[in-house]
């Protein structure tokens with residue numbers, strides 16, 4: 001990677017030709033992703049889990065460094081693990097294309113020709129989301145499981161639209177939006193499909209591992225369930241919250257990723273003219289089975305089949321959204337449906353459900369602002385409601401639980417937003 005930063009390559013000062021400069025100076029999180037493996041939390045985690053020092057541990061390097069788990073021959077000549085999440089983490093191991101991509105003929109290659117050389121086509125929102133999700137949700141190669149979390153790793157709660165907006169860009173994002181005015185909405189939808197697919201793929205891998213080792217049943221990882229069904233602070237308000245006595249209080253599998261993916265699948269026809277029914281129903285089957293597997297009653301064979309189906313249906317649906325024409329007039333009705341408090345089988349009154357609903361509202365707002373140059377909420381008071389909503393959902397400093405989270409207060413704020421939208 002140090003080769004990439006040469007001033008005549010990507011180390012210049014302008015946007016084009018200055019990609020490495022932008023990454024070095026602005027993409028702080030990714031640049032220091034390797035460095036955090038030396039911090040106090042990492043040292044404690046490695047010790048507690050009986051691992052090697054975190055910065056030498058393959059399990060950590062899988063997500064905190066550049067393609068560390070891939071054969072070294074694949075990487076660019078000057079690859080170094082210290083670069084953290086660097087160029088090759090997203091653009092692909094460069095060993096096979098680094099020389100070619102400086103040749104004049106490179107530009108005339110098609111995306112699929114480049115792909116054959118190991119260069120990822122990040123202009124595709126599916127490929128882009130798949131790359132982010134590999135580390136931010138997990139893959140059969142590496143996950144952040146409950147053991148890692150109990151030892152101190154932050155919970156992964158990824159939402160493509162929000163993380164993409166937060167990522168400092170080293171490319172011409174305005175030109176990209178001009179090419180595809182629906183990019184924001186597409187990122188939101190594809191991000192959810194790809195995240196749910198990643199969960200399905202991890203489930204396949206677990207089931208296969210169980211079958212190989214001769215185990216009949218698979219126990220899923222607790223990190224894939226709703227944390228707050230098991231963990232909450234004794235001082236948290238309980239009014240309007242599901243308790244372990246009602247069905248909502250028993251931990252739900254995929255509580256973070258699955259409900260929004262199913263919501264998007266149901267919206268798919270209206271927004272993109274693409275049918276999401278098969279994906280919606282097969283991921284639903286997987287949820288049922290995972291729910292049973294927590295009780296140790298889902299067979300590995302059945303789980304493997306169902307998770308495979310879910311993965312395949314989510315993948316083909318997600319790809320159908322790549323170039324689908326969008327109906328921009330559907331965004332306001334979409335907001336109304338996101339805000340519909342009463343018909344609330346979707347956005348369960350849990351922190352996961354309400355936070356994903358909030359992020360979807362923000363994503364839709366971002367999409368509207370990108371093309372209409374105005375927000376969906378015109379009154380200043382509305383943005384105040386949004387700020388209050390965000391405040392309700394934020395973990396207080398020093399807490400790993402949403403201590404001030406109160407579903408009835410959220411309902412009240414959503415009602416306020418809905419009223420302001422009907423004017």
Ligand code: HEC
Nearest residue numbers: 036041042045054059060062063135136138142143144154
């Ligand atoms: C599946 C990918 C994955 C694996 C495996 C993984 N991490 Fe992480 N880690 C992440 C992501 C993504 C974040 C950032 C989370 C966020 O901010 O949303 C993170 C955040 C962290 C942080 C917090 C950094 C900060 O800025 O405060 C520490 C510390 C950390 N990881 C250490 C480790 C250690 C040690 C291991 C190995 C035992 C490990 N991680 C394994 C993906 C992973």
Ligand code: HEC
Nearest residue numbers: 004010019020023030085086087089090122123128170171
């Ligand atoms: C977190 C993922 C990520 C990392 C890390 C990353 N990139 Fe990118 N890069 C992207 C995305 C997404 C795009 C936009 C899609 C595109 O234009 O290919 C992009 C675009 C580019 C482009 C513009 C391509 C074009 O056709 O306009 C160049 C050049 C580039 N990156 C070089 C680098 C270099 C050099 C590094 C390392 C210093 C790097 N990138 C690190 C994700 C990443």
Ligand code: HEC
Nearest residue numbers: 029030032033036063064085089131132135163164166167
């Ligand atoms: C190779 C793994 C990897 C890939 C690929 C990756 N990330 Fe990350 N990302 C991380 C890790 C690890 C961290 C946390 C590092 C730290 O805390 O210093 C992180 C941090 C971030 C943060 C900062 C989060 C915070 O809490 O401030 C954002 C935003 C982000 N990533 C967005 C993206 C997006 C968008 C993509 C895809 C275009 C992407 N990442 C691809 C591993 C990855």
Ligand code: HEC
Nearest residue numbers: 146149150151155222223224225226227228229230231251
């Ligand atoms: C089915 C119930 C259940 C679910 C769901 C669950 N946990 Fe746990 N968690 C436990 C139990 C029991 C322990 C104590 C034993 C252990 O460390 O595994 C624990 C331990 C922990 C610890 C260590 C606490 C300490 O004081 O050492 C943390 C942190 C944690 N969980 C976070 C989470 C997060 C974050 C999630 C969701 C991603 C989650 N848990 C999901 C039951 C659960």
